Amino acid sequence: MSEPQTIQFELVSPDEKLVSAPMRMAVIPGDEGEIGVLPGHSALVASLKPGVVELYERAGGKPRKIFIAGGFVDVSAENCTVLAEEALPVEQIDRAATEQQIADLKEDLGVAQEAHDKDRIRKRLTLAEAKLSAVTGKLAA
Numbered sequence: 001m002s003e004p005q006t007i008q009f010e011l012v013s014p015d016e017k018l019v020s021a022p023m024r025m026a027v028i029p030g031d032e033g034e035i036g037v038l039p040g041h042s043a044l045v046a047s048l049k050p051g052v053v054e055l056y057e058r059a060g061g062k063p064r065k066i067f068i069a070g071g072f073v074d075v076s077a078e079n080c081t082v083l084a085e086e087a088l089p090v091e092q093i094d095r096a097a098t099e100q101q102i103a104d105l106k107e108d109l110g111v112a113q114e115a116h117d118k119d120r121i122r123k124r125l126t127l128a129e130a131k132l133s134a135v136t137g138k139l140a141a
Contacts, residue, residue: 007039008079009055011066013087018066019055026080027054027063028073035073037080044075050130052090053082065090067134069127095135101128 006022026037029051035044048071054063069086105125112118 005039007037007041009037009082010080011053011068011082011084011087013068013084018087018089019064021057023055023057023080024059025056027056028080028082029053029068030073035075037073037075040077041075041080043077044073046073046075047071048073048082048084050127052134053087065134067093067131069130090134093131093135095132098128098132098135102132 006024007026009019009021009023009026010017011019024038028035028037029049031047031049035046048068050069051067053066053068055066056063066087067090068082068084071082071084074081074083102125105121105128109118109121109125112121
């Protein structure tokens with residue numbers, strides 16, 4: 001009996017199901033590092049950090065890239081399901097708007113006085129920097 005060539009992949013956000021299709025491979029931004037998922041993968045449940053999910057539909061093909069704002073992944077030998085807090089295709093991220101958001105958040109952080117306000121702003125800043133990194137392909141400074 002031959003090994004399966006694909007894994008059933010689903011990516012779901014609170015707003016919509018973005019992907020439900022067979023994939024040859026998925027690369028997912030786990031909290032502890034990137035997770036490469038192929039058919040026959042061991043069972044795994046892991047938390048995810050903001051970053052880019054790369055989906056490969058065929059060998060040697062260019063990946064489909066989707067930004068996620070964190071979440072969880074549930075992997076089995078036949079299925080991979082990503083439950084994302086927020087998700088959108090990388091090509092839909094507005095670079096200029098994201099850069100402006102980062103500048104605004106840095107300014108807000110500079111004037112914030114309460115610890116809980118600073119924490120909230122830092123979380124939003126980390127997410128915005130991850131979005132910019134998804135667009136530019138460069139790690140946030």
